[in-house]
Amino acid sequence: MGQITLQGVQKSFGPVHIIKGADLDIADGSFVVFVGPSGCGKTTLLRLIAGLEDVTGGAILIDGKNVVDTPPAKRGLSMVFQSYALYPHMSVRGNIGFGLKMAGLAKDEINRKVEAAAATLNLTPYLERKPRELSGGQRQRVAIGRAIVREPKAFLFDEPLSNLDAALRVQMRIEVTRLQKQLGTTAIYVTHDQVEAMTMADKIVVLNGGKIEQYGSPLQLYERPANLFVAGFIGSPKMNFVTGESAAQKGAATIGVRPEHLKIERDGGGGWQGTIAVAEHLGSDTFLYVDAGPLGMLTARYIGELSLHAGDRVSLVPDPARIHRFDQSGNALRN
Amino acid sequence: MARKSTTRRVVVSTIGAWFFGFLIFFPILWMVLASFKTELEAFAIPPSFLFFHWTTENYATVQERSDYVLHAMNSIIIAGGSTLIALLIAIPAAWSMAFSPTKRTKDILLWMLSTKMMPPVGVLVPIYLIYKSFGLLDSRIGLVFILCLGNLPIVIWMLFTYFKEIPRDILEAARMDGATIGRELVYVLTPMAIPGLASTLLLNLILAWNEAFWTLNLSTSNAAPLTTFIASYSSPEGLFWAKLSAASTLAIAPILVLGWFSQKQLVRGLTFGAVK
Numbered sequence: 285m286g287q288i289t290l291q292g293v294q295k296s297f298g299p300v301h302i303i304k305g306a307d308l309d310i311a312d313g314s315f316v317v318f319v320g321p322s323g324c325g326k327t328t329l330l331r332l333i334a335g336l337e338d339v340t341g342g343a344i345l346i347d348g349k350n351v352v353d354t355p356p357a358k359r360g361l362s363m364v365f366q367s368y369a370l371y372p373h374m375s376v377r378g379n380i381g382f383g384l385k386m387a388g389l390a391k392d393e394i395n396r397k398v399e400a401a402a403a404t405l406n407l408t409p410y411l412e413r414k415p416r417e418l419s420g421g422q423r424q425r426v427a428i429g430r431a432i433v434r435e436p437k438a439f440l441f442d443e444p445l446s447n448l449d450a451a452l453r454v455q456m457r458i459e460v461t462r463l464q465k466q467l468g469t470t471a472i473y474v475t476h477d478q479v480e481a482m483t484m485a486d487k488i489v490v491l492n493g494g495k496i497e498q499y500g501s502p503l504q505l506y507e508r509p510a511n512l513f514v515a516g517f518i519g520s521p522k523m524n525f526v527t528g529e530s531a532a533q534k535g536a537a538t539i540g541v542r543p544e545h546l547k548i549e550r551d552g553g554g555g556w557q558g559t560i561a562v563a564e565h566l567g568s569d570t571f572l573y574v575d576a577g578p579l580g581m582l583t584a585r586y587i588g589e590l591s592l593h594a595g596d597r598v599s600l601v602p603d604p605a606r607i608h609r610f611d612q613s614g615n616a617l618r619n
Numbered sequence: 620m621a622r623k624s625t626t627r628r629v630v631v632s633t634i635g636a637w638f639f640g641f642l643i644f645f646p647i648l649w650m651v652l653a654s655f656k657t658e659l660e661a662f663a664i665p666p667s668f669l670f671f672h673w674t675t676e677n678y679a680t681v682q683e684r685s686d687y688v689l690h691a692m693n694s695i696i697i698a699g700g701s702t703l704i705a706l707l708i709a710i711p712a713a714w715s716m717a718f719s720p721t722k723r724t725k726d727i728l729l730w731m732l733s734t735k736m737m738p739p740v741g742v743l744v745p746i747y748l749i750y751k752s753f754g755l756l757d758s759r760i761g762l763v764f765i766l767c768l769g770n771l772p773i774v775i776w777m778l779f780t781y782f783k784e785i786p787r788d789i790l791e792a793a794r795m796d797g798a799t800i801g802r803e804l805v806y807v808l809t810p811m812a813i814p815g816l817a818s819t820l821l822l823n824l825i826l827a828w829n830e831a832f833w834t835l836n837l838s839t840s841n842a843a844p845l846t847t848f849i850a851s852y853s854s855p856e857g858l859f860w861a862k863l864s865a866a867s868t869l870a871i872a873p874i875l876v877l878g879w880f881s882q883k884q885l886v887r888g889l890t891f892g893a894v895k
C-alpha cells in the first residue's frame with residue numbers, strides 16, 4: 285500500500301515561504317509527476333514527503349497515518365537522487381543491499397533479492413564493481429535498484445534522468461515506467477521536462493511559485509488547462525496567447541490556441557494574417573514562427589512537410605473548438 | 620618546440636624542488652651527522668661534512684645518562700592519548716557542525732580557532748597554578764589533557780573541512796535506506812571519512828609529539844616526553860652539541876619513520892583537504 289495525502293503542507297526557509305499550502309491526494313499505485321519551472325519548489329515538496337525536510341505546517345499522510353514527525357528512515361519510502369548518491373565505498377551489491385541490511389534481513393536473503401533486482405536492471409555483470417567504475421546510466425540503474433529492492437510504499441524520484449544523454453534518457457524513461465507498472469508501487473517523480481511528465485505520468489502536478497496550479501491527467505492538462513500558467517507550461521511548442529479584440533470577441537481577456545490547432549492557409553484566407561519569420565522543417569513536422577503584427581509572434585505547427593518559407597505571407601485560422609478562454613486574472617473560463 | 624620547453628620546465632622545477640627540499644632538510648641532516656661526531660668535531664670550524672671520525676659514542680652516553688625508553692614511552696602515551704581523546708571529542712563536534720549547521724556555526728568555528736591565536740605563555744601561570752593545586756604537574760594525565768585541549772581546535776577544523784566535502788545526498792540516501800543516525804555514522808560516514816580521519820590523526824600525533832612549550836613547563840622527570848629529554852641536553856651543562864644532536868635524533872626518529880610511511884595521508888592533511 286502506498287497512498288499519500290498532503291493536507292495544507294507548508295514550508296518556509298527562514299522568512300522565505302517556499303511551499304504555500306499544498307493539498308494533494310495520490311492514489312495507491314499511481315505514477316504522479318511534479319513539474320514546474322526551476323525553483324518552484326518541486327524538490328522541496330518531494331523532500332518534505334521523504335522526511336528530509338520538516339514541514340512548517342500541514343499534514344502528510346501515508347496510508348492514512350500522519351508522518352510529519354516520523355523520521356525518513358521510518359516512512360517506508362525510497363528515493364532516487366539526481367546525483368545518484370551511491371555509497372562510493374560499497375560495491376554495487378553493497379549499494380543495492382544496504383537498505384535490506386539496515387532492515388536486518390539475513391545475508392542470503394539479501395543476496396537473493398539484490399541479485400533479482402540486479403537481473404531486472406541488467407546489472408548482474410557489475411555487482412562487484414564500485415560506483416566509480418560504472419557509466420552514468422549504470423549508476424542510475426544502481427540507484428533505481430537500491431530503491432526497488434526494499435519494496436517501499438512509494439518511490440520518490442528527483443529528476444533522476446537529467447544527467448543522462450538524450451537517447452539514454454528516453455530508454456530509461458520507458459524502463460522506469462515499465463518497472464513501476466510491473467511493481468505496482470506508487471511513484472512520485474520530479475522533472476522539469478514536460479515530455480517526461482506527459483509520457484510517464486498517470487497524473488501531473490503543475491507547480492509554480494510554491495503553489496499547485498493544477499492536478500490532473502496529462503490529457504486533462506493538455507485539453508483543459510485551469511489557467512494561463514498551465515496552458516503555457518504544458519505543450520510544446522507553447523500555446524499562443526492573444527489578447528485584445530480577438531479575445532474580446534470570444535468574451536475573454538485572453539484566448540489561447542495551441543500551435544497544432546492553427547490551420548495554416550496561404551495569404552488571403554480568413555483568420556490571423558502574418559509573415560513567416562522563421563520556418564523549421566523537421567520532415568515529420570513543420571514549425572512556423574509568424575509575425576502577426578499587433579497580435580505578436582504566433583507559432584503554428586503542421587504535421588508533415590509544408591513548403592512555406594521565411595517571408596511568405598500566411599493566414600492562421602484557429603480551430604474554434606480548440607480555443608481556450610481565460611479571464612482577467614488568468615483563470616480558464618468554461619463554457 | 621612546445622614539447623621541448625615543457626621538458627625544460629620540468630627539469631628546472633625538479634632541480635628547484637630538490638634544491639629547496641635539501642635546503643629545508645639540511646639542518647636535520649646536519650643534526651644527524653653531528654650526532655656521530657665527537658664533541659670537538661661537532662663545533663670545529665671549518666666544519667667537516669662527511670670526513671670526520673664517525674662514532675656512536677654519543678648515543679651510548681645519552682642512553683647511559685638518561686632513560687630514553689621512559690621518555691619515548693611518555694611521548695607515545697602523551698601524543699597518542701591526547702590525539703585519541705581529541706578525536707573522540709572532535710568527531711561528533713565536527714560532524715554536527717558540518718551536517719546540521721546553524722547561523723552560529725561559523726562563529727563557533729572562528730571562536731575555536733581564536734583560542735589558538737593567543738600565545739600559550741599568556742596562560743602559563745594560571746595553568747601552572749591550577750596544575751599544581753590539582754597535583755597534575757609532571758603527570759602524564761596532565762600533559763595528555765593540556766595537549767588535547769591545545770590541539771582540539773585544529774582537529775575540529777580539519778575534520779569539519781573533510782566532513783563538509785562528503786556529499787549530503789549520500790547521507791540522506793542512507794537515511795532513506797532506513798539507517799538510524801548511529802548506523803549512518805558507522806556504515807556510511809566513517810568509511811567515507813577515513814582518509815580525512817587518518818590525516819588528522821597523523822598530523823595531530825606529530826603536533827603533539829613535537830609540542831615543547833607545555834611539556835617543558837609542566838613536566839620534569841616522571842612524565843617528561845622526548846622534548847624534555849632533548850632539552851635536558853642543552854643548557855644546564857654547557858654546550859654538548861654532539862650529545863644534543865644524538866638525543867634529538869633519537870627523539871625524532873619514531874615520528875620521522877611514521878611520517879615517512881604516511882607521506883600521502885600527511886600531504887592531504889597538511890593541505891586541509893584542498894587537494895583531491
Ligand SMILES: Nc1ncnc2c1ncn2[C@@H]1O[C@H](COP(=O)(O)OP(=O)(O)OP(=O)(O)O)[C@@H](O)[C@H]1O
Nearest residue numbers: 297300302320321322323324325326327328329476
Ligand atoms: N535549504 C534551503 N534554504 C533556503 N532556501 C531553499 C533551501 N532549499 C531550497 N530553497 C529555495 O526554495 C525554492 C525551491 O527550491 P527547489 O529546490 O524545491 O526548486 P525546484 O523546483 O526543485 O527547482 P529545480 O527545477 O531547479 O530543481 C528555491 O527558490 C530555493 O532557493
Ligand SMILES: [Mg+2]
Nearest residue numbers: 326327328442
Ligand atoms: Mg529540484
